[in-house]
Amino acid sequence: MKTISYSTLVVTLLTLLGCGSLVQEVDPGNLPTATPKMVVHCFISPQDTLLAVYVQAPRAVLGTKFTDNGGFYLTYSLQGSVVTLSDGTRTVQLPGVGGTIPLYYGIDTRQFPIVAGRTYTLTVSNAYFPTVTAQCTVPKAVKPTEIRADSLSGRANGLPGTTYYGRLVWQDAAGEANYYQVSGNLIKTVTRPIYTTPNVPTRDTTLTNMYPLSFNGVNLITDQNVDGQRLISARGEAREFNYNSLERTIGLVFTMTLSNIDENYYRYRETVDRQGDADENPFAEPVLVPSNIQGGYGCFGAYNQSTLTVKVK
Amino acid sequence: MKHFLLVALLSWLKLHAAYSQPKPLGTALPITISGYVREAGSQEALIGVNVYRTGTSVGTTTNTYGFYSLTLPAQDSLQLTYSIVGYESQQLTIAAQKSGSINVALMAGKLLNEVVVRSRADEKVSDSPQMSQIDLPISQIKKIPALLGEKDVLKVLQLMPGVQKGSEGQSGLYVRGGGPDQNLIVLDDAVVYNASHLFGFFSVFNGDALKSVELTKGGFPARFGGRLSSVIDLNMKDGNKEKLHGEGGIGLIASRLTLEGPLTKKKSGPGATSFLLSGRRTYLDVLAAPLIAAETDGKTSAGYYFYDLNAKVNTELGPKDKLYLSGYFGRDRFFADDNSSETQTTKVGIGWGNATGTLRWNHLFSDKVFGNASLIFSNYDFSISADNKDTFNDRTTEFNLRYTSGIRDFGIKYDLDIYPNPQHSLKVGVQATAHRFTPSAVVLKNTELNESRLEVDKIDVLESGIYAEDTWKPNVHWRVNGGLRFSTFLHDAVTYVRPEPRLAAAYMIKPDLSVKASYALMNQYVHLLSNTGIGLPTDLWVPTTDRVRPQQSQQVALGMAKDFTNGGSFTNGLTLTVEGYYKRMDNIINYKEGASFLLIEDPTSAQRVRWEDNVTSGRGWSYGAEVLLQKKVGRFSGWVGYTLSWTQWQFAELNGGKPFFPRYDRRHDASVVGIYEVSPRISLSGTWVYGTGQALTLPQATYVAYSPGSPAYSYGQNGVQMLLPYGNAQTATEYGEKNSFRAEPYHRFDVAVQFHKKMKRHERTWEFSAYNAYNRRNPFFYQLATLPQSSTNPQPDLPRTILKRYSVFPIVPSVSYNFKF
Known part of the structure; x- marks a missing residue:
C-alpha cells in the first residue's frame, strides 16, 4: 500500500511538467541602468589639413533608454553641438559642416595648427547628453630608417x-x-x-x-x-x-x-579591433573599450606621421 | 635534500616524543599492534578507520591501504575499538605483552540496525586537527537524486559548503573562490586532467567503481601539493576477494556494469588476487542512428557517446608486500559523416578522453613503518579531424585538418607512513612527474594549395615534491599537523624551488568541542586555460614557463567543530562545523579580453601565436564563512550547508586594472540534503540548493567607432557630397565594468524515491527521480536580442533591444533500474 502511495507521489511529480519556454525575456526592471552618453571621435595630427570632430548618439542596447532623446540620424553628428578645441592658450570653436544636421564639426588646420608636444583639450556640449571633455598630447614624429x-x-x-x-x-x-x-x-x-x-x-x-x-x-x-x-x-x-x-x-x-600615435588612440583602436575579432566567438571574454572622453564614449587621439619611400625598380 | 629533511624530522620527533610521552605510558615497555582493517566479506581495505584504546583518545586511523599501527605500553590486556561510518564497530580485548599483528574485518552496517547506530558513535569531527575536509560515503552518493539518474560524485561535492557549482548541470567545482583548474583530482594516485563528459554535464567518475571520495579545501597536509584550492582524492575499490560480485544499472542515457571477484582460489595470504572491472556507456548515438539514417537515406551518420572503463587487479605478494594495478580509460566522441552531396564528402570527428594507470607496491618495513611506491601514468588528449573531398569537373580537391592538444604524465612517487608512538604519526615522501604538454598540434593539407603543414609544439617539464608531515597529539587537548613540502619545477627556460609550509591545529575545549586553525601555502605549476566556465574539452592545460609564473595561494582558516552528544554518548551523529577562511591567490591566469582557445592557434593565419600571448596574470582574494550541520546516522540523515563568501580578482589587463568579481563569486550558497529511510524497502531523498547569481558582463550600449584613414564620400543634409575625414567604421560595444551584472539567483529542488527488493539471487532497486522538481527556469546564459519595431517601439531606426535568459533544464524526470548480486 505504501509503495502505491509513493508511486502516486512520484507520478504526480512527473506530471508536473511545466511546459514553459526555456528562453524567456528578462524583466526590464532587473536590467542594469546606464547613463546615456555622447559618442565623440576626433583625431589630430600636424600633417592633417582638416580638424574634424564626430559628435554622435550611441545606438540603443538594452530597453529604450537611449532612444528617448529623439530619433538621431546615426550617420550624422548631433545638431546644435558646441565643439571647442583648446591648446592651453588659444581656444577655437568648430562649426558644423554639411547642413543643419552636420556630418561633422570641423575647421581648416591653417586656422588652428596642430603642433607636436602640445596638449589639446576638446569640449563638446549639446542639449541631448551631459557635456564631455577630453585631452591628448600630440607625439613627436619618428622617422623610419x-x-x-x-x-x-x-x-x-x-x-x-x-x-x-x-x-x-x-x-x-x-x-x-x-x-x-x-x-x-x-x-x-x-x-x-x-x-x-x-x-x-x-x-x-x-x-x-x-x-x-x-x-x-x-x-x-x-x-x-x-x-x-x-x-x-x-x-x-x-x-x-x-x-x-x-x-x-x-x-x-x-x-x-x-x-x-598617442596612448589613447592606441588603446582605443586596439580594443575595438580585438572586440571586432572576438565578436563571432561566443567563448571569448568580452573586450572592454577604454575611452578618454570624460563622460562619454569614443576617442580623442593624436598621431604624427613620417613616410619613407623606396624605389624597388 | 631528502636526507636532510628526514634527519631533521626524525630528530624533532625524538625530542618531542621524549617530552610529550604521557607519564602513565612511559613506565612500561612499549609494544606495537599493527595490521589491516578490511570489510568483512569483500576483504576490501577500509580507509580512515579509527583504531583506538577504548575509553581514551589514544589511537590512530588506517591509511589509504587499510593499514594501521598503534604503539602502546605493554600490559596484561588491552581493549581496542575499530570504528568507521557505515560499519559495525568492533571491540577487541587482546593480551598485550608483546607486539603483534591484528587484522580486523568490519561488517558493513545494515540500516535501521541498532548496532550500526552505536557503531558510528565514535566518528567525531572535533577529534582531528584536520579541518576543511569532507568525506563522502559512496552509499550516500547513490541515494541522492541526480540529473537523469546518473549519480555523480563531483555533483554531490557541490552540495557541500565552500564548494560551489558553476553553470547549471555542470560538474566543475569552485572551491573557496578558486576555479575548476585549481582542483587536484586524483584517482588512485593518478591526476585526472579533464573530469568532464558531455561538456561538463557528467563527471568521469563511475560511483560503482569507487571506494572513497575525500575533498580537502583548506588546511592542506604537506603530502598534498600542486593546486591552489582543493584536492579531491578518489580511490577505486580493490575488488572482492571472497566471491564474484556484480552491480549495475540501466538508466535513460547510460548503462553500467561492474564485476569484481577473486582471481585465485586463495582468498587471503600470499598469492591471493582479486579484480574489479567496471564500465559505463551512453547510448544516445545507438538510438539516434536509425533515425538519422532514415532521414538521409543512409547517406549521413552522426552521433555522440561517452564511455568509462575502470579496471583494477591486486595481489598479495607476501605477508609484507601487496601489488595493485589500476587504470581508468574514458572517452567522449562526436562524429558526423556526410555523403549526401554528389560532389562532396565531409567527415568530422571530435574526441577527447583521459587514460590513467597506476602500479602500486605496498611494503611493510616493520610494524611501525609502511611504504608505498607508485608508478603513475596519466594522459588527456583532445582531437579534431575534418576531411573534405570535393570533386568538380573530374578534379578532386582534398582538405584535411588534424588538431590535437593534450597533456601526458609519467610519475613516480614514494611515501612512508611511520607510527613511532601514539603521539606521532609521520608521513614522508617524494614525488616526481614528467609532464609533456601539447598545447596544439596542427596538420593541414590542401591539395589545391599544394601545401601541407605540421606544427607541433611540445613542452617537456619536470614537477617534483618532497614532503614530511607529522600529526602530533601532545596531550588530550591539542592535535597538531605540521609539515613542509618543497616543490620544484624544471622547464627549459626557468626553474622554481619553493618551500610550502603547512600547519593545522585543534584545541579540544571539551571532549566534543574543539576550535581549529590552519595555514597552508600552495603552488600550482600547471594551468588550465578556460574561459567559459563550462567543462569544454578544449580547455587547455599549459605549464609554467619563463613568461607565465606559478600560481600561489596562502590560506588561513579558523573554525570550530562540535559533536552533539546525548548523555555523554555520541548516538545521534549530529555534527556542526563552522569555518571562516581568507585566501589570497597570486599569479592566477586568465585569458586576455577577446582571447579564447579559438585564437590559440589559427591554422589559416600566417601569424604564429604563442599561447602565452593570449593570457594575462593577476591576483585574487576570497574570504567567507561556512556552516555545515550534518547528521550521518539514523533513519533520517543529511546535511544543511551555508556559505557566505566574497571573491575578487585584479588583473592589470582586465577591467582596466580595477578589481572585479569573477563570474563565480557567490555571496550566498545554501544546500539542504535529506535522506529518509521510510522502510528497509523504500528510501526517499531530496536536495534543495540556492546560490546567488553569477557575475556577468552585459553590453550596455553600442556605437560606431571610427579612426583616421579609409575616408569615404557621403551626402550631407544640404545635398552636397563631401569627403568624410574618418573611416574604418566598426560597431563597438560598451559593457561598463566587467561582471557588473548579476544573473538571477539559482535555486532548484530534486527529489528521488528508491524501491529496494531482495530477489532470489540479487537485489534490485527502482529509482524514480525528478531534477528541478518545481521547474525553476535557472539562467544558463544571457543573450541580447533585437525586437523588430512595433507599437511598443515607435523609434523608426531603433528597434527595441531586450535581454533573453536561456535555461537548459526544466523539470527532468527519470527512471533507472539498478541491481547487485
Whole structure:
C-alpha cells in the first residue's frame, strides 16, 4: 500500500511538467541602468589639413533608454553641438559642416595648427547628453630608417602572380612608452597596350596601380618590453596577379608610413579591433573599450606621421 | 635534500616524543599492534578507520591501504575499538605483552540496525586537527537524486559548503573562490586532467567503481601539493576477494556494469588476487542512428557517446608486500559523416578522453613503518579531424585538418607512513612527474594549395615534491599537523624551488568541542586555460614557463567543530562545523579580453601565436564563512550547508586594472540534503540548493567607432557630397565594468524515491527521480536580442533591444533500474 502511495507521489511529480519556454525575456526592471552618453571621435595630427570632430548618439542596447532623446540620424553628428578645441592658450570653436544636421564639426588646420608636444583639450556640449571633455598630447614624429622589401613569385589560388612584402624599421626612443601604427602602399607603374578606338593601332599606355599593404591585423605596435630598441614592423604584403602577359612593369615603389600615435588612440583602436575579432566567438571574454572622453564614449587621439619611400625598380 | 629533511624530522620527533610521552605510558615497555582493517566479506581495505584504546583518545586511523599501527605500553590486556561510518564497530580485548599483528574485518552496517547506530558513535569531527575536509560515503552518493539518474560524485561535492557549482548541470567545482583548474583530482594516485563528459554535464567518475571520495579545501597536509584550492582524492575499490560480485544499472542515457571477484582460489595470504572491472556507456548515438539514417537515406551518420572503463587487479605478494594495478580509460566522441552531396564528402570527428594507470607496491618495513611506491601514468588528449573531398569537373580537391592538444604524465612517487608512538604519526615522501604538454598540434593539407603543414609544439617539464608531515597529539587537548613540502619545477627556460609550509591545529575545549586553525601555502605549476566556465574539452592545460609564473595561494582558516552528544554518548551523529577562511591567490591566469582557445592557434593565419600571448596574470582574494550541520546516522540523515563568501580578482589587463568579481563569486550558497529511510524497502531523498547569481558582463550600449584613414564620400543634409575625414567604421560595444551584472539567483529542488527488493539471487532497486522538481527556469546564459519595431517601439531606426535568459533544464524526470548480486 505504501509503495502505491509513493508511486502516486512520484507520478504526480512527473506530471508536473511545466511546459514553459526555456528562453524567456528578462524583466526590464532587473536590467542594469546606464547613463546615456555622447559618442565623440576626433583625431589630430600636424600633417592633417582638416580638424574634424564626430559628435554622435550611441545606438540603443538594452530597453529604450537611449532612444528617448529623439530619433538621431546615426550617420550624422548631433545638431546644435558646441565643439571647442583648446591648446592651453588659444581656444577655437568648430562649426558644423554639411547642413543643419552636420556630418561633422570641423575647421581648416591653417586656422588652428596642430603642433607636436602640445596638449589639446576638446569640449563638446549639446542639449541631448551631459557635456564631455577630453585631452591628448600630440607625439613627436619618428622617422623610419629603412624599408625591407622582398617579393615572391608563384601561383596562389591557381593564378600566377607576385606577392610583395615590406617591413618598416625604425629606432624607438628609450625611456618613454611609445605606440605606433604602420601602413603602406605598393605603387606599381606599368605600360601596356591599350585599344582606344576601333581600327586604330594599339599604343602603350602608362598605368599606376596602388596596392595597400595588408599587415594581417598586426599594424599596431607598442614598445612594451622592447623599449629603446630598433623596431621592425610586421610584414605587410600585397599580391599582384600577372594576368596580362603584355603588361610590363617600369616602376615599383614602396611607400610606408609610420604613425607615432598617442596612448589613447592606441588603446582605443586596439580594443575595438580585438572586440571586432572576438565578436563571432561566443567563448571569448568580452573586450572592454577604454575611452578618454570624460563622460562619454569614443576617442580623442593624436598621431604624427613620417613616410619613407623606396624605389624597388 | 631528502636526507636532510628526514634527519631533521626524525630528530624533532625524538625530542618531542621524549617530552610529550604521557607519564602513565612511559613506565612500561612499549609494544606495537599493527595490521589491516578490511570489510568483512569483500576483504576490501577500509580507509580512515579509527583504531583506538577504548575509553581514551589514544589511537590512530588506517591509511589509504587499510593499514594501521598503534604503539602502546605493554600490559596484561588491552581493549581496542575499530570504528568507521557505515560499519559495525568492533571491540577487541587482546593480551598485550608483546607486539603483534591484528587484522580486523568490519561488517558493513545494515540500516535501521541498532548496532550500526552505536557503531558510528565514535566518528567525531572535533577529534582531528584536520579541518576543511569532507568525506563522502559512496552509499550516500547513490541515494541522492541526480540529473537523469546518473549519480555523480563531483555533483554531490557541490552540495557541500565552500564548494560551489558553476553553470547549471555542470560538474566543475569552485572551491573557496578558486576555479575548476585549481582542483587536484586524483584517482588512485593518478591526476585526472579533464573530469568532464558531455561538456561538463557528467563527471568521469563511475560511483560503482569507487571506494572513497575525500575533498580537502583548506588546511592542506604537506603530502598534498600542486593546486591552489582543493584536492579531491578518489580511490577505486580493490575488488572482492571472497566471491564474484556484480552491480549495475540501466538508466535513460547510460548503462553500467561492474564485476569484481577473486582471481585465485586463495582468498587471503600470499598469492591471493582479486579484480574489479567496471564500465559505463551512453547510448544516445545507438538510438539516434536509425533515425538519422532514415532521414538521409543512409547517406549521413552522426552521433555522440561517452564511455568509462575502470579496471583494477591486486595481489598479495607476501605477508609484507601487496601489488595493485589500476587504470581508468574514458572517452567522449562526436562524429558526423556526410555523403549526401554528389560532389562532396565531409567527415568530422571530435574526441577527447583521459587514460590513467597506476602500479602500486605496498611494503611493510616493520610494524611501525609502511611504504608505498607508485608508478603513475596519466594522459588527456583532445582531437579534431575534418576531411573534405570535393570533386568538380573530374578534379578532386582534398582538405584535411588534424588538431590535437593534450597533456601526458609519467610519475613516480614514494611515501612512508611511520607510527613511532601514539603521539606521532609521520608521513614522508617524494614525488616526481614528467609532464609533456601539447598545447596544439596542427596538420593541414590542401591539395589545391599544394601545401601541407605540421606544427607541433611540445613542452617537456619536470614537477617534483618532497614532503614530511607529522600529526602530533601532545596531550588530550591539542592535535597538531605540521609539515613542509618543497616543490620544484624544471622547464627549459626557468626553474622554481619553493618551500610550502603547512600547519593545522585543534584545541579540544571539551571532549566534543574543539576550535581549529590552519595555514597552508600552495603552488600550482600547471594551468588550465578556460574561459567559459563550462567543462569544454578544449580547455587547455599549459605549464609554467619563463613568461607565465606559478600560481600561489596562502590560506588561513579558523573554525570550530562540535559533536552533539546525548548523555555523554555520541548516538545521534549530529555534527556542526563552522569555518571562516581568507585566501589570497597570486599569479592566477586568465585569458586576455577577446582571447579564447579559438585564437590559440589559427591554422589559416600566417601569424604564429604563442599561447602565452593570449593570457594575462593577476591576483585574487576570497574570504567567507561556512556552516555545515550534518547528521550521518539514523533513519533520517543529511546535511544543511551555508556559505557566505566574497571573491575578487585584479588583473592589470582586465577591467582596466580595477578589481572585479569573477563570474563565480557567490555571496550566498545554501544546500539542504535529506535522506529518509521510510522502510528497509523504500528510501526517499531530496536536495534543495540556492546560490546567488553569477557575475556577468552585459553590453550596455553600442556605437560606431571610427579612426583616421579609409575616408569615404557621403551626402550631407544640404545635398552636397563631401569627403568624410574618418573611416574604418566598426560597431563597438560598451559593457561598463566587467561582471557588473548579476544573473538571477539559482535555486532548484530534486527529489528521488528508491524501491529496494531482495530477489532470489540479487537485489534490485527502482529509482524514480525528478531534477528541478518545481521547474525553476535557472539562467544558463544571457543573450541580447533585437525586437523588430512595433507599437511598443515607435523609434523608426531603433528597434527595441531586450535581454533573453536561456535555461537548459526544466523539470527532468527519470527512471533507472539498478541491481547487485
